[in-house]
Amino acid sequence: MRKLIGNTGRKRGEAIEAYPWHMPGNADSELEQVTTPSAPLESDGAREDPVGSARVLLIEDEPGIVDFVQRGLEAEGFVVASAVDGIEGERLALKGGFDAIVLDLMLPGRSGLEILGSVRRNTPSVPVIVLTARAEIEDRVAGLDAGAVDYLVKPFSLAELVARVRAQLRVVAQASASTLHSEDIEVDLLTRRVRRGGQAVALSTTEFELLVYLLRHHGQVVSREQILGSVWGYEHDPATNVVDVYVGYLRRKLGRPGDPAPIFTVRAVGYRLGSAN
Numbered sequence: 355m356r357k358l359i360g361n362t363g364r365k366r367g368e369a370i371e372a373y374p375w376h377m378p379g380n381a382d383s384e385l386e387q388v389t390t391p392s393a394p395l396e397s398d399g400a401r402e403d404p405v406g407s408a409r410v411l412l413i414e415d416e417p418g419i420v421d422f423v424q425r426g427l428e429a430e431g432f433v434v435a436s437a438v439d440g441i442e443g444e445r446l447a448l449k450g451g452f453d454a455i456v457l458d459l460m461l462p463g464r465s466g467l468e469i470l471g472s473v474r475r476n477t478p479s480v481p482v483i484v485l486t487a488r489a490e491i492e493d494r495v496a497g498l499d500a501g502a503v504d505y506l507v508k509p510f511s512l513a514e515l516v517a518r519v520r521a522q523l524r525v526v527a528q529a530s531a532s533t534l535h536s537e538d539i540e541v542d543l544l545t546r547r548v549r550r551g552g553q554a555v556a557l558s559t560t561e562f563e564l565l566v567y568l569l570r571h572h573g574q575v576v577s578r579e580q581i582l583g584s585v586w587g588y589e590h591d592p593a594t595n596v597v598d599v600y601v602g603y604l605r606r607k608l609g610r611p612g613d614p615a616p617i618f619t620v621r622a623v624g625y626r627l628g629s630a631n
């Protein structure tokens with residue numbers, strides 16, 4: 355399923371499926387087949403493949419992971435720069451010129467969350483995918499709230515990382531499209547018409563903005579705080595349930611008998627429109 359593109363001087367397929375951080379007792383961690391979340395389609399099919407030779411910054415202090423991930427991403431056609439400590443990583447990230455950043459959280463010099471904060475202030479449109487060894491749900495939420503668009507828990511498969519990076523690059527690329535599609539939902543951003551399965555759906559302004567936000571983050575888990583900040587855009591009582599209430603409205607309007615709206619609750623985190631990866 356994977357296509358190796360780009361000349362890396364390696365033989366095709368070589369070393370791609372190795373796990374330098376392979377853990378004892380994790381013997382079944384063969385390369386998993388992961389399916390890339392189907393990105394929302396764009397209205398203009400002529401747009402270039404956004405993945406192309408995208409530039410990816412990898413900030414990670416474990417040499418084995420750096421080597422493995424860098425070679426793997428390059429084999430997929432990405433141009434990769436890497437930094438092995440937080441200070442150099444932050445310097446490169448703020449220098450700019452990257453289409454995506456893959457960021458470890460536990461770093462010497464400067465923590466991943468600190469770097470995430472400064473990237474968000476300076477280059478808010480660059481997607482950041484967080485790598486974390488800590489699987490606890492509250493760490494995931496902390497990363498998402500700090501502005502990460504996605505996270506992977508170590509150990510992860512290279513195929514999964516590549517799929518996530520591609521998905522994020524597509525999200526960025528389609529941010530300028532005038533029509534958003536996902537599942538069988540279609541939104542025209544100019545006329546503000548919404549259809550599901552070809553049938554018109556009437557939404558309020560807030561419901562519309564919420565749906566657009568979820569479509570732009572198709573396949574990703576978004577936290578209530580992220581939704582609140584982007585759709586409502588002002589300070590709210592953190593205890594407010596307005597997001598849940600409006601997700602309920604959207605589900606009711608988009609759902610059909612026997613065919614609920616494809617908006618899923620991710621327990622303790624938030625919501626996701628469309629299938630998970």
Ligand code: CA
Pocket residue numbers: 414415416458459460461
């Ligand atoms: Ca680390």
